[in-house]
Amino acid sequence: MSDQELAIKIRGLRKTYRAEGATKAKEALKGVDLSIPKGSIFGLLGPNGAGKSTSINIIAGVVDKSEGSVEVWGFDIDKDMRNAKANIGIVPQEVHIDAYFTPYEIMELYAGYYGIPKEERRTMELLEVMRLQEQKDAYTRFLSGGMKRRLLVAKAMVHNPPILVLDEPTAGVDVELRQHIWEYVRELNRQGVTIVLTTHYLEEAEELCDEIAIINHGELVVCEKTPELLKQLDEKMVVIQPAQAINKVPDAIAAIGGKLNEEGAIVIHFSPSSITVGQILDKIAETDIEIADLKTEESDLEDIFLQLTKSKEA
Numbered sequence: 186m187s188d189q190e191l192a193i194k195i196r197g198l199r200k201t202y203r204a205e206g207a208t209k210a211k212e213a214l215k216g217v218d219l220s221i222p223k224g225s226i227f228g229l230l231g232p233n234g235a236g237k238s239t240s241i242n243i244i245a246g247v248v249d250k251s252e253g254s255v256e257v258w259g260f261d262i263d264k265d266m267r268n269a270k271a272n273i274g275i276v277p278q279e280v281h282i283d284a285y286f287t288p289y290e291i292m293e294l295y296a297g298y299y300g301i302p303k304e305e306r307r308t309m310e311l312l313e314v315m316r317l318q319e320q321k322d323a324y325t326r327f328l329s330g331g332m333k334r335r336l337l338v339a340k341a342m343v344h345n346p347p348i349l350v351l352d353e354p355t356a357g358v359d360v361e362l363r364q365h366i367w368e369y370v371r372e373l374n375r376q377g378v379t380i381v382l383t384t385h386y387l388e389e390a391e392e393l394c395d396e397i398a399i400i401n402h403g404e405l406v407v408c409e410k411t412p413e414l415l416k417q418l419d420e421k422m423v424v425i426q427p428a429q430a431i432n433k434v435p436d437a438i439a440a441i442g443g444k445l446n447e448e449g450a451i452v453i454h455f456s457p458s459s460i461t462v463g464q465i466l467d468k469i470a471e472t473d474i475e476i477a478d479l480k481t482e483e484s485d486l487e488d489i490f491l492q493l494t495k496s497k498e499a
């Protein structure tokens with residue numbers, strides 16, 4: 186992928202925190218490369234402490250990197266932080282909004298901060314998109330948690346950046362609001378905004394992201410298009426206990442991968458995208474095997490996540 190097609194390009198990114206008085210420096214990022222395509226919804230996943238916030242904070246210019254390079258919309262943060270910042274909006278995880286301003290005032294303040302002329306401001310448009318038009322003059326302290334979150338998104342969009350970074354957008358929100366936020370993220374993306382989100386909810390990444398990078402202990406574990414990543418999970422296992430002991434798996438069942446285990450049960454590993462449990466059972470029904478018991482097991486994102494993050498632990 187050429188550089189022009191990248192919204193964010195990160196190479197060899199390292200961060201060592203040297204806390205004052207601490208005996209040991211903390212290596213939070215150990216040389217991370219990331220290529221985030223323009224127009225994508227890109228997920229940065231990892232368990233707590235993996236280095237997600239550190240990465241986001243470096244991109245946002247809030248934390249200084251130790252080594253490596255970061256380009257935002259083609260602008261190197263070392264050479265042109267001003268333009269890099271102009272092209273990105275960050276929605277922080279924590280909801281810190283001045284309680285004594287109204288949403289309208291907050292939007293106008295930020296527009297002023299970015300030097301956007303009055304006639305180019307989109308205050309009401311953004312408040313409407315975030316369904317906050319009715320609350321525009323309410324003190325922010327009277328807004329619900331969900332409304333405050335939406336206001337943070339509106340605020341991050343004030344300067345109309347082509348990239349929006351959402352740090353744990355649905356941490357601690359209820360299911361209904363989570364769905365609403367997802368729908369909104371999709372809508373922004375349809376309008377052409379590149380979305381980068383950090384999450385430790387696999388379901389969220391699976392639902393929303395075109396591409397997923399998993400980091401753990403400051404290292405990139407995997408970075409793949411979501412369907413490719415999910416393909417690795419496309420395996421289920423069915424265990425069939427025959428009513429009468431058998432000493433050989435019938436050919437028709439062996440043909441779909443059936444094997445006998447030590448307990449005399451037939452174990453079949455299969456890809457749900459190519460064969461269903463129903464079809465497997467139909468094949469069993471065509472033999473003279475009577476089923477005494479049956480169970481299925483599947484690997485889910487949680488499994489692969491553990492698998493991928495564990496393998497890096499030493």
Ligand code: ADP
Nearest residue numbers: 202204211213232233234235236237238239240
């Ligand atoms: P994540 O966002 O994935 O939970 P972070 O980027 O917050 O991870 O943290 C990565 C590692 O760096 C963790 O071990 C964390 O304790 C450490 N860390 C983060 N911020 C600081 C800091 N300001 N000083 C020292 N260590 C830090």
